[in-house]
Amino acid sequence: MTQQENITRIRVEYTKGPSLRFTGHLDMQRLWERLLRRTGLPIRYSQGFHPRARLNLASALPLGFISQSELLDFWMDQPRPLDEIHQKLADNAPAGLIIRSVQVIDLSEDALQVQMKASEFTVRFFETQSQDLLEQKVSEILSSDEIIRKRRKKTYDLRPLIIDLQAEPLEDGQVGLSMHLRAEEGATGRPDEVLDQMGYTNTDYIVSRTALTLENG
Amino acid sequence: MTDFQHNHLRQRIERILPTVVKPGRYVGGELNQVIKDWESVRTHLALVFPDIYDLGHSNLGLAILYDLLNQRSDVLAERAYSPWIDMEAALREADIPLFSLESKRPLSEFDIIGVSLPYETLFTNFLNILDLSQIPIFSKDRGDHHPLIIAGGQSVYNPEPVAPFVDAFVIGEGEEAMLDVVDVHQAWVSANQTRGELLIHLAEIPGVYVPSLYQVDYAPDGTPLPVTPLHLAASVPVTKRIMAELPQPLTKFLVPNVEVVQERVNIEIMRGCTRGCRFCHAGMVNRPIRERPLEEILESLRAGLDQTGYEEVSLLSLSSSDYTEIVPLIESLRELLCERQVNISLPSLRIESFSEPLMDQLQTLSPGGGFTLAPEAGTERLRNIINKPISDQELMETVRSIFEHGWNSIKLYFMIGHPQETMEDVAAIAELSKTILQEGKRIVGGRARLHVGVSTFIPKPHTPFQWATFDHTQSIEAKLALLHDGLHGSKIKMTWNDPQASLLEAWLSRGDRRMANVIYHAWQNGARFDAWSEHFNIDLWRQAFEQAQLDPDFYTKRAKDLDETLPWDHINAGVRKSFLQRDYKWSLEGQIRPDCRQNCYACGILSDFSELRLTAPNGGWKCP
Incomplete structure (x- = not known):
């Protein structure tokens, strides 16, 4: 025993x-x-x-x-x-x-899922993006009061799930995105939803999670 | 392909993957995958299973070859499978050639492509893979720069239906033969010879059949004439290749990163079967019996679990309960189960070899689960005809013992459509099943379950029934209807094979070289994934027969003359035609042929392989 x-x-x-x-x-x-x-x-x-x-x-x-x-x-x-x-x-x-x-x-x-608060991501695009255009799209997102979207037949507001969003140069010199999204039970922001809102589909980019934030972390 | 082109291809692949279902099928990267530097290896070989990854991953034969070939430092072996319908569309749309999972190189860049064809309904997928790889479909259209296309597997004991698509077949066991193929290929590259010369050298390897070195002609009645060899290297017959003893068991299984059909440590405990069921292709072509020593089984199971972390082990053979040391084996497996917290599956237990000690041991392994038995026919009369002589009493005793040892659920396999079968034999399947369920209810009460699986008899090449006919579709349907009626209200679950799918299997397994045109047209008509009921479409095949100007009934509805030349006569599977003829005649007289471990009936194996047997360790073969 x-x-x-x-x-x-x-x-x-x-x-x-x-x-x-x-x-x-x-x-x-x-x-x-x-x-x-x-x-x-x-x-x-x-x-x-x-x-x-x-x-x-x-x-x-x-x-x-x-x-x-x-x-x-x-x-x-x-x-x-x-x-x-x-x-x-x-x-x-x-x-x-x-x-x-x-x-x-x-x-x-507590269980890890319960402790989850937020996730950080970087987005790399397959095709070179214009920094100006990307920044413009970012500010459109950030200046919105609400972003009502539908996912799996449920309507929700994406905006409050976005803690931060920035266009930024990546290691290879290309411009990409960094995102900081809420990740609590029942309130989790998905990078693909943000990217879809910006007009990108999943064949345009690769997303990498860079950090998880825990309650006690 | 330059590095730049190769990187570009990788990127294009990466971009289509998110658009298809289960992209993890196409990326490789599994634990125990072998990656080698392309440039520093002499021979590049792709191993192909022409169905999706989910099925092909579990194929033990290819897994053994992958391990064996990659053990050679001068060989690189990679894998490829059929893309699912959506991925095929994506590849064609983006003009991306089919690629290997490991290096993501187009298959056309490999030196050798080895295709496994264990069953006939993969043939159209095989053609589709060649096409997706941008390799000519027909062997005659390939040049010096194209890969060599090698095929093997249980279906190619009759190679003729796919002969025009294949450069060389390995008939029989491939473990040693594939290494010989690589050696011959390397020597050919060094000698800077033509493709024609390569084929001749390949034909000199024992067990290798090069179809382009044989001419096939037909008599006015459409039956084939004996083949004409076109070169001295083309021997008649081509005798299958076998191993004197079972090869070292595989322990380094690839562990998939996405769910596939079977994820477990598989070990072959025995090869071959001596029971001599007359319908059984595997039992005829895989002789002789070679058993793996008990210690080797246990050691390799432990090593396999160490290297994979799998939760399940499975012991493979055609008839596990015939393994000499089956009771000690199960005792040891129970220890393994406790030590490693794993599940153990032991399929293929035979009714005749049941015993109380065996049942007592099995009970400790997997209580509560299901138990599968294959009586095959409903009456003793028909069971004698097919040489599976189990009495009703023996069957009932076995079933009783299973229920008494704690199992609640039994699955019975039956076969319908044998030419000697009457409607009484079919009705007896339903009666027997109901009696068995009743017996179960008496022993375990309302928990007793019975599942009846019904397949269609296919007169396969190299079996005593190769001269027999395939049943008419209407007749099969009438028999299925009779079973449905007979089992109605009994709570017995019944599943059955689509008679049309069995008809296709009969055509393809019994075909001659002209059948290749049918396969080609069917593929062009859109046939693929014929083993998948949702994709199989018999109309595409009927149309293909018309296009190829062949009568499908010629292959299935005509009892063959005992003396006529059969399309596979020049392939020696180890069992002589005269032996099969005699066995067929015995079947018509209802005469059984007992298990040949007691008494040799001279099937041909021992005379063909007498020298090889001398190299086998003591007791390795179970021939008397």
């Missing part, structure tokens, strides 16, 4: 690279379960005939996006040194998933 006081909660920050761009949220959960199985760490499983590893992803990333910062919690039946955990996760990760950090989290902390 596992001693209750030995149960350990681990938080991992990791990347989701281009080769995982089209791996959806449920597939990421399965991918993580298998990654954890491969490590041989004392992963905590559910009971029953089809035991599942207990894990918790902070925030679903829309299909087609990449990310420099995703968060996941998992539980172990016994503690292990953090550098051992980091090494085993890194050794067993598929291409595109790089372990950035590993830390121990208090068992009593």
Whole structure:
């Protein structure tokens, strides 16, 4: 029997690279379960005939996006040194998933999804964009009092979900966008919705999540 | 293709992906994928499964070849699958050639393309892949700069229907033969010879059939004449290639990043089957029986789980319960299950080889789930004709034991359409099923469930029934209606194969070289994904027969003369025609042929492979 006081909660920050761009949220959960199985760490499983590893992803990333910062919690039946955990996760990760950090989290902390406050993104366009035009589109969005949109048959106001939006030069010298969007339960802004409002479709760009903001973070 | 062009292609691919369903099918990047530097490798080989990634990913044969070929430092093996309908449209619209998952190179840049054709309904997809790759469909139209097109798999034991599209076939087991193909290709490149010379060198490899080196003529009645070899290298017959012992089991499975049909560690525990069911193509062409040692199975399952993190393992064979050490194997599997928290599936259990100890062991593995049995026919009479001699009593005892050991649900497989079948035999399927469900209810009460799956008999090449006819569609439909009536109100679930889909399978599996024109026209008419009921359209095929000026009934409705030349006579699958003739005659007399592990009936395997058998380890083959 596992001693209750030995149960350990681990938080991992990791990347989701281009080769995982089209791996959806449920597939990421399965991918993580298998990654954890491969490590041989004392992963905590559910009971029953089809035991599942207990894990918790902070925030679903829309299909087609990449990310420099995703968060996941998992539980172990016994503690292990953090550098051992980091090494085993890194050794067993598929291409595109790089372990950035590993830390121990208090068992009593809220679930990651509950702690989510906001996400930051950068947008890279396939075709070179004019900085002026992009800035004009940005200011149109930011100066609107409300942006009423329809998604999955529901009408909502996109404007209050946008914390910040800027046209900015990227590393390769091209001009792209940075976005800071709210990401709370029931109030999550989607970059593709902002981009659609600006007149772009999903074949025009690649979105990368750069940071997650947690309640206590 | 220059680096610049290649990067440009990658970008164009990247941009169409968000517009299609499940783009993760087309990106590769799985755990255990092998990436090599294109320029520094001598031979570039693409392994192709002509259906979508979701199905092809689980194909064990290609996975073994991928691992084996990539173990060679001078070879790079990559993968490609059929794009789904939306992706095909997107590729054609953007004029993007079909590309490999690993390097995103067009297939036309590879040296060799190896296509797996395990079943006939992939043929149009195969043509479509060549077309999407901008490679000429017909072998004769390919030049020195085109990839060499190699095909293998269970359907090509009759290679003739696809012969004009394929440069060379590997008949039988491909593990060693594909390495030989690579060697011959490398020598050919070094010698700077013509494509014609390459084909001749390939024909010299045991088990390789180069169809362009054989001329096929037909008698006035339309039946084929014996083939005429056009070169000394073209042997008659071409004898299949087999391994003396099973190859090292695969443990480095690719773990997909998107959901596919089967995600598990697969291990072949045994190859071949000696039961001799007369309708069974796999049982005839995969002889002899070679078993994998128990220790090797367990070691490789553990290694496979370590390398994948999968939650399930599956043991593959044509008849798992015939594995000599089946009871100790299941005992060890139970330990594995506890140690690794995984599920275990063990398909293909035979009614004849059931025993109480086996049931006791199985119970500990997967209680509560379903159990599948294949009596195939409703009466003992017909079961004797097809050489699956199970008595009604034996069947009932097995079923009783299954329910008593804690299972609530049984699936029974039956086959209709055999020429010797009467309506009484069909009605007996319904009666037998109802009796079985009643027995289940008596033992486990209202939880008892029965599912009846009905397939259509197809007289396959290289089986004793290769001379028999395929049933008429109206007759099949009448038999299905009789079953529906018979099971009505019984709460037994029944599923069945579309008789038209079985008809297509019969045409394609029994065809001669002229059938290639039918396949070509059907593909041009728009046929693809024929294995998918929502895409299969028999009208495209009927039209193709007209365009090719062939009578479809010639291939299915005519009982063949025992002495006539068959389109696949020049392919030796290891079982002699004389043996099959005798077995067919026995079937007409209702005479059974017992399991040949007890007594050899000289099917031909041992005389063809006597030298090879000497190299097999002790007890490796189960022939007496």
